[in-house]
Amino acid sequence: MIEIRDLYKAFEGQQVLRGVTLNIEKGKSHIVIGRSGCGKSVLLKHIIGLLQPDAGDVRVDGISIPGLPRRELYKVRRKIGMLFQGAALFDSMTVAENISLGVREHRMVDEQDLPALVAEKLAMVGLKGIEEKYPSELSGGMKKRVGLARALMMEPEYILYDEPTTGLDPVMADAINEMIIDVTGQMGVTSIVVTHDMVSAYKIGDMISMLHEGTVRFTGTPDEIRACDDPVVQQFITGSSRPVGQEVYGGA
Numbered sequence: 001m002i003e004i005r006d007l008y009k010a011f012e013g014q015q016v017l018r019g020v021t022l023n024i025e026k027g028k029s030h031i032v033i034g035r036s037g038c039g040k041s042v043l044l045k046h047i048i049g050l051l052q053p054d055a056g057d058v059r060v061d062g063i064s065i066p067g068l069p070r071r072e073l074y075k076v077r078r079k080i081g082m083l084f085q086g087a088a089l090f091d092s093m094t095v096a097e098n099i100s101l102g103v104r105e106h107r108m109v110d111e112q113d114l115p116a117l118v119a120e121k122l123a124m125v126g127l128k129g130i131e132e133k134y135p136s137e138l139s140g141g142m143k144k145r146v147g148l149a150r151a152l153m154m155e156p157e158y159i160l161y162d163e164p165t166t167g168l169d170p171v172m173a174d175a176i177n178e179m180i181i182d183v184t185g186q187m188g189v190t191s192i193v194v195t196h197d198m199v200s201a202y203k204i205g206d207m208i209s210m211l212h213e214g215t216v217r218f219t220g221t222p223d224e225i226r227a228c229d230d231p232v233v234q235q236f237i238t239g240s241s242r243p244v245g246q247e248v249y250g251g252a
């Protein structure tokens with residue numbers, strides 16, 4: 001499991017995380033919601049050791065990530081697939097090269113086995129036969145799916161998704177959600193999904209946590225968050241521009 005304990009992070013005096021505590025259980029999909037700029041991507045980057053906290057701890061299967069020697073960190077990272085916000089594909093590389101990057105770096109498979117593996121993962125995300133295309137030839141939804149294929153190549157135990165459906169049309173967003181559900185269910189992967197899309201959050205999530213002003217404001221099941229009477233939570237999940245109870249145009 002992933003345990004985040006009292007995590008603090010500031011950038012140039014701007015305090016972003018102010019004591020985030022979160023447990024992600026194995027085999028579940030855990031959604032993290034919150035306003036733009038509240039620190040969701042920053043939180044994910046701490047889990048894979050791309051950022052160092054000012055204080056607090058992140059443990060992956062009991063191993064503390066902050067301060068872990070590089071070699072040990074790489075071992076932990078092999079277990080974790082990451083779908084970055086905006087997919088983060090290299091424009092100068094083909095789809096196949098992009099997808100193979102991680103397994104090549106970690107020397108996880110023989111070069112001769114790569115094409116079959118790439119084809120298999122592309123088929124899983126519904127993109128058969130696009131190996132030789134370049135990212136500039138793909139739509140936003142296709143790029144996200146290529147990013148997911150790349151994450152799947154490592155056969156990870158955990159996958160971190162940063163805004164997997166943002167900017168996609170509702171049909172494509174739903175297709176991505178179905179893929180996340182399939183990957184979590186069939187492969188037994190533990191998923192952490194950062195999103196501000198509540199349709200996706202309810203559909204995918206076993207648990208939902210809301211990040212607000214640097215701490216976890218609420219954690220619960222989709223039903224629990226719907227029933228939660230915290231006005232800050234209600235304002236976010238109903239998409240209101242004002243706290244619930246203070247609507248100008250007379251709320252429900």
Ligand SMILES: Nc1ncnc2c1ncn2[C@@H]1O[C@H](COP(=O)(O)OP(=O)(O)OP(=O)(O)O)[C@@H](O)[C@H]1O
Pocket residue numbers: 011016034035036037038039040041042043085196
């Ligand atoms: N490397 C960095 N250096 C300086 N400031 C940073 C860095 N990374 C993030 N920040 C700041 O931390 C805050 C949180 O950023 P973060 O990207 O985590 O937001 P977010 O919740 O993911 O937002 P969004 O929903 O828009 O993606 C922002 O104010 C951002 O400017």
Ligand SMILES: [Mg+2]
Pocket residue numbers: 040041042085162
């Ligand atoms: Mg972000």
